[in-house]
Structures are given as structure tokens and as C-alpha cells.
Amino acid sequence: MSERFRGIVVRFHGKTLIVKEELDGKHFECDMPGRFKRTKTKPLVGDIVEFTIESENKGIVQNILNRRNELSRPKIASVDQVILVTTLVKPEVSNYIVDKFLVLAEYSGLPIIIVLNKLDLLTSKDQLKEFSDVYSDYYTVIPTSAKTGENLNLLIEIFRNKISTMAGVTGVGKSSLLNGLNPGLKLKTTEISQKLGRGKHTTTRSELLEFNFGGYVADTPGFSTLELPDMKPEELQDYFVEIRAASEGCSFSNCSHIDEPGCHVKELLNDHSIKKSRYNSYIKLYNELKKKHRKKR
Secondary structure (H helix, E strand, C coil): CCCEEEEEEEEEECCEEEEEECCCCCEEEEECCHHHHCCCCCCCECCEEEEEECCCCEEEEEEECCCCCEECCCCEECCCEEEEEEECCCCCCCHHHHHHHHHHHHHHCCCEEEEEECHHHCCCHHHHHHHHHHHCCCCEEEECCCCCCCCHHHHHHHHCCCEEEEECCCCCCHHHHHHHHCHHHCCCCCCCCCCCCCCCCCCCCCEEEECCCCCEEEECCCCCCCCCCCCCHHHHHHHCHHHHHHHHHCCCCCCCCCCCCCCHHHHHHHCCCCCHHHHHHHHHHHHHHHHHHHHHC
């Protein structure tokens, strides 16, 4: 029986996988036996696999080891955290879009870090304070500038020795941040379109990029439209941290936090313990899910 080696799938190359062997870091181009192609369980980027070596740089995947988790978009396995990158200018990303990303990230069950990029373009410290006031009670918020390098040292510690995936609309500077953290990556970046006010897609496929300080980040296709997971409207509250916590104080266990009496969420909204922008996002997403749910009937 051929000796089996372990490695991590870092990208797909046509119909083969590129696997980095865990001991010496050598990369192998591995084929998949037919049984993987005939089942729903196929190797994903991020998977730890066992493989046999057929020649100097060639191998065959024999087994997929247990996944810690699996994301559908991007299609990747065993992720440690989601890094949500956003900006207040060029492009101006609304709190609603940030909240929609946060729902998707919360749905994945992964830890979330919010990176507020392009600090160098802010004209007032109040802009940063207003954003932090909304989110910093529930998430780690790291203000950065890919241009000046501000707080990139903090990001290095966030990424170190983990598998991370980045989220955010195009143009917020995800590639620029990664180049600042690890110049050897040499990721493509584009200027913001003056006409559209947002960037063009700069990544076209999913793969794991390795940091020279340890750890990986999923380089995935950029996207500027978001589709909510297939959930019922009443499930949405589970993915707003503050609403989930406050709902325990509601008079009714099935409270939707819209017009029911004895709603603790509305009480906290009135005394500003729950931020109005977050609640408005909840209502907008709730109605979006309700509309989507009606169409399925």
C-alpha cells in the first residue's frame, strides 16, 4: 500500500487540485479518483486531504478528512473567521449593506472581524466614531488604511496562523490590504470607477493565499450583490446579536419585534440601547425575507 501524505487544498487547477503537503510545504498537482466525482462530497479549497505521490509533483487524493465547517459562498472548507471589509467613502457603503454581510457571516457561525478601510480619506473623526458606536459593542472593529499602513500590524495578528475569508463589496480595498500585509502576494487592484462609485472585480477564482507570517486567506471572486440564506423571516433575529439577546425579555416567545405589545427589543430601541440603523436593517431584511417566502408558496 502506497504511503499517504497529508496536505491542504490551496486551489483548483482545471480538473486537478493543488495540495500543499503539511510537513515540507511542497505543492502537488493531485487528481481525484472517480468516486469523488460520483458523490456529493468533493474536495474543496481549505480541505485537509490524504494523498499518495505518483511522481515528483503529481499525486492522487485518497481521502478527505473531517471538515470543521463549509461555506457555500465562497465555496471553501474549514474556515476560522470572516473578515468584513467596508468603507465610508469611495465607495460609501451603507450600514444596511454592512448589516446584510453580517447576517450572512453570522449565519455561517464563524467569528467576525470588521475592518473599516480607507481612514486616510475620512474628513472627520466623527465619521469613525459614528460607525464604531453602532458596531463596536458587538464586533471587533479595526480602522485601517491600506495607503498609509495604519493598523496593518493589528491585522497581521488577526490573520496569523488562521484560515480567513474576506467579505465586502468591490472597491473597499480588500486586495490592497492584503498586498500591504504581504507584498509578495502581488494581487491585482483597480481604481474606483468614477462613474459607478465602486470598484471592478479583481479576483476571478477561489484559492488559498499563504501569508509569509503564517496563515491563509481565501482569495475569492468579488461580488457587490447579496442574497440572503434560505431562512424564514422569524429566524432573522437569531443573526442580529443585540436583537437575539434582547428577545429573551419579550412578552411573547414568537415576537417579531415589529408591532407586538411587550416587545423588549422596541423598549431598548426607544432608549437607544439598540441602534436605530441596526433595527431599520432588521425590518428591511425581515420584509425582504417575507416577500421571498410568499413567492415560494
